[in-house]
Amino acid sequence: ISKLSNFILQLILYGARIKLVGSTLCSGRVEVFYNNSWGTVCDDYWDITDAEVVCRELGCGTAKRVLDSDYLDEGEGMIWLDDVSCLGNESSLTDCPHNGFGIDNCDHDEDAGVTCANGARIKLVGSTLCSGRVEVFYNNSWGTVCDDDWGIMDAQVVCRELGCGTAIEATSNANFGAGNNDIWLDDVSCSGDESSLTDCQHSGFGIHNCNHGEDAGVNCTDSARLKLVGSTQCSGRVEVFYNNSWGTVCDDQWDIMDAQVVCRELQGCGTAIEATSSANFGAGNNNIWLDDVSCSGNESSLTDCPHRGFGIHNCDHGEDAGVNCTGETNF
Structure with a gap:
């Protein structure tokens, strides 16, 4: 099986297709993953029934309200869905009637959003989650x-x-x-x-x-041993805390199984959509702690996976590894 085919298989098996971009895991701008990129949803016909499907799909309880551009930052890139009209019993937003992926008459000041009942109300700002x-x-x-x-x-x-x-x-x-x-x-x-x-x-x-x-x-007690440096806490460059400092992971042999372990270890980040390479989220500037990581996928922590040893590598920061996870903790 090719690496691309394996990625597609993993996406089908594990990858959620929506996320919320905003202040909490359960409140923000709705985005859909399609054709290998995230895009927004237009607010034409957007209502509480659509929001209910989103909140249920994300495990965020029931919908409290729909959000419009007055409460949201504008997205960028594609607008994947328009004229969404859910019955309310769909298992995923993308199962609801809509115009078709990428077919819209909107711009990003019409991006749709939701607030769900289980939105996080606190966060920690420091060295770990x-x-x-x-x-x-x-x-x-x-x-x-x-x-x-x-x-x-x-x-x-x-x-x-x-x-x-x-x-x-x-x-x-x-x-x-x-x-x-x-x-x-x-x-x-x-x-x-x-x-x-x-x-x-x-x-x-x-x-x-x-x-x-x-x-x-x-x-x-459960101070995290890794973090993601990027646009959100569930999407970014992988960094590991070792010897009292943060360092990166080399992308040699980096794949979706390694990304699955990372996403699971980071509570609230769901499952892996993508394992990124070549400093896709920018290059780090400290130590490179791990290289040749080879996870089976069932490890509880990335540092439990086979690797060459902390600090042993043949890489530079242009090879820093990253992940995209289904969850969204953009606190």
């Missing part, structure tokens, strides 16, 4: 949390909400760097069993007596 400054999404923007009364119970709620295991540490005094937007929460006091940080007692959104030198953070 599970370690960093806590930020909350409120009133259409991200803001920080003041460290007044910040403790391990608050951190436990954050780590559990993000699927990052349990809390190791609740940090203060902008340990992960100072934010530069609003300070949304102060005097947070969690009991520890809340499902979301915003369910904990606090002073009220935007009510505080702090500055960004008091930004709160957390360290969770």
Whole structure:
């Protein structure tokens, strides 16, 4: 079987065909993967029934609202769908009636979007997905949390909400760097069993007596060992954390099985659509940590796959490997 045929087979078996580009996994501009590229959906006839199909397909619960250009950044590239008219019981947006792929009378100021019930409300800004400054999404923007009364119970709620295991540490005094937007929460006091940080007692959104030198953070047990550097947290250049620094992966023997392991390891990123090579997402500038990676596809972490050894390679950064995953954590 050729590598191209294998990729197509993997796409059929694993590749989701839609994603949301926006502030959370479950809220943003709808994009469809077709003909090896992502493109947008025109908002002609776009309504809550179409949104229901999108939210269900992405595992994001039910649709809360449809979004238009007033709430979305404009996409670029192709507009793949127009005049979408779902019944509501379709398993995928692309199964709904539409004009045909690429047939439209729109431009990108008509891009369609959705907000689903299970949109993420917090993120960590730092060195890994599970370690960093806590930020909350409120009133259409991200803001920080003041460290007044910040403790391990608050951190436990954050780590559990993000699927990052349990809390190791609740940090203060902008340990992960100072934010530069609003300070949304102060005097947070969690009991520890809340499902979301915003369910904990606090002073009220935007009510505080702090500055960004008091930004709160957390360290969770499941601190990620890899990240993607690119346009989203689920699409980009693969980087591995080793010996206290981030480094890249060489694209020698890099394929869809390796990409599958990466996408699965990065929680919320779904399955692999594409394994990219030749620094498709830009060249790194630090160490090259892995080369000749050869995953079977069932490993729990990329670093569990066979490779030459950390730092042993015959590559340069023009060969940096990357992935496109079905999920979208553009926080």
